[in-house]
Amino acid sequence: MKRLLALMLGLLLVISLAACAPTGGGAQEEDTELEAQDYNIAVCIPITGTNATYAAYIKNGLEMALANLEKRGGLNGTGGKIILDFYDDNNDPKQGVALAERIVEDDKYLCEIGSFASPVSLAAAPIYNEAKMVQYALTSSNTRYLPIGEYCFSLSTTQDVSTANHADWQINYLGYKTFAVIHSNDDWGNESFDFYQEAIEAEGGTIVAEESYIAGTTNDFTAMLTTLKTVDADALMTFCGEDDLVMMMKQADMLGLDFNWLSSKKCCSATVIDQLGELAEGLYSLNNAPKTKENKVYADYFEEYIKVYPDSETTQKYVDQSYNCMLTVIWAIENGGVDRQSFRDTLASLKDFMGVQGTISFDPDTRKVFNEEYLAQVQDGVWVNIDTN
């Protein structure tokens, strides 16, 4: 009986193995097809803490791009996927460094995306560079970031370039001569102010008052605004996050303080308009090329965008930027960037790549990003790019 049972089990095993073996025709077909390969990417963003709003935008933008990748059949149409692992750096440089040490040690990661704030990215950058792994700090506009190493990439125009554009248009196109400035007292805010002051003076303007504040420690801007109103500047320039700008403009309105509001590119977002409503009318900022549905990239993106943000008429800047980031990552992988070094080299060669707002190119040597900037103003509830020529 035992022998019979052993015989039957053996027979069953042979049949199972035979069923699992590939057929001759199938093997031949596989040779001619690209194999589906998945890639892992680590994303370090401030999921909690004062910048959690931006982390949510970044996460959504990356996932929207992946949803569109899936729709078109995966990487190179093979069904290959990009798997994102999200890590919370809590906007803390120490946390960013600790995560970087973990991520570079894990061979499964092709590259890292993030963080949101430059100080966190700056702190972690040497670790990624030493490990020869791309750190794609998509939102870093700090001029000290890219020179850290050849594995640093960002999609933000650096502050020296943006502030020069601000100064040029504010003085030569809008005709303002005197400026009051509010900026966050952090790495980004202070550096922006320094470049801005230099650019304003170079164009013949004057900064008559400057106020700084520590972001995340207050919701009350009434005292600063009351003081700045007394200097009677032509315009009030702000280098702050969009949440703070919303609060400032609402509080100024509540106290009856009129300003000609100017904002950094950081605040050129749909959120600012959504939250401020009519109060946003007339606000100036900087923007990239117009968003138009004739651009297929934008049209595809918008289709995903309204699933997450229903009833939106336009898209949010940070979601745009993270969507663009993932598009460039996909492009680099599909064009041979399948290991850490080749990924870096392919990404650095990006040229005239169509994103959601015009083309994107990297300078192969400095990795500075090139995308056009325009003076923009809120008109009838949307950001409108202005022809300054």
Added chain:
Amino acid sequence: MFLQQLINGVSLGSVYALTAVGYSLVFSVVGLINMSHAAIYMSGAVCFSMFYNLGGRNVPLLVVFLIALVYAAVAGLTIERLAIRPIREKGDGMIYAILSSIAVKTIIESVCQIVYGTEIRAFPTILAGRYVEVFGARMMAIQFVMLAVTIVIMLALGYFTLKSKMGMGLRSTAQNLRAANLVGVPVNRIVALAFAIGSVLATVAGIFSCMYYQTVQVNIGGVIGQKAFAATVLGGIGSLTGSVVGGFIIGIAEMLTAGYISSSYRNLVAFSILIIVLIFKPSGIFGQAESKKV
């Protein structure tokens, strides 16, 4: 400009005062620094905003306000019953109760982040655009309402603690919890009441603060929690009058610093005042020094 900064400071001080009283009330009754208090401040405002939005933004504000107060009272009672009382009854020491309240704070903040999101949102206000001008300074109607609400609540709370039976229970428990228990004061009910009142006050402060700034966000509790706690200590922890005075001192100091020095120094000055007062009077302005038997 000075008068305008003073008005702004008094408005901010009202928010600190209302929040600080909640800290003080709980501390005076059970000797606990309730770290979840600031989370109730935030979640009460979030609750108000959620129900207002759920109702299509045309629900009467008073109705939503009452719903938020009910939420706050229930939250306060729940925290006391589930996170504080078991530790207190075991006699494990207040350090464990403080740790438990930190855990509660984290849970509330996480739930609000998940349910409500992290983005800044518009918050409905009252009497928008109405103001009176005094010597060139503008006092907005909402600032006046905040100040009035603070004063009325403080008077009502003072009357309640002095004249009502439950209020007397609160005072006797505050003096000596064990002795109050021995003479038949329902200590558990009194402690629960302190948590409920404290949470309601935090929610009132949160709602009026958000009405004033016309925005709400889930991170508002962190900022206010530190200042309100500083106001409580400055005024004398356990003293309701002290908390109110401490709130106004911190609020006005912050505004004058931001207006005349720099906003970056507002916390530095506010907390320096706290340290200076504590050096010369460790029990705070209105606090009573503990006497030691020798």
